[in-house]
Amino acid sequence: MVSEQTRRLVRKRAEYLCEYCHSPEYLSSDRFTIDHIMPQSLGGSDELDNLAVFLSSL
Secondary structure, eight states, rough: OOOHHHHHHHHHHTTBBBBTTOBBGGGGGSSSEEHHHHHHHTTSSSSGGEEEEETTOO
C-alpha cells in the first residue's frame, strides 16, 4: 500500500497533472489516483519511480 506521504510526493512531482493525459487535477471533477507503472503482480514496487498520477476515468 502506498503511503500518504508517497502519494503527496508523486502528485507534487507530476505538478498535479495526470501523467498520461496531462489534465490538471484542479479542473477535474473526476478522481485522480496513483498507478503502478509496472503492476505489483509483475514485480513492481511502491518506489516513486514506479508510481504515476492518473485520472481514474481514463
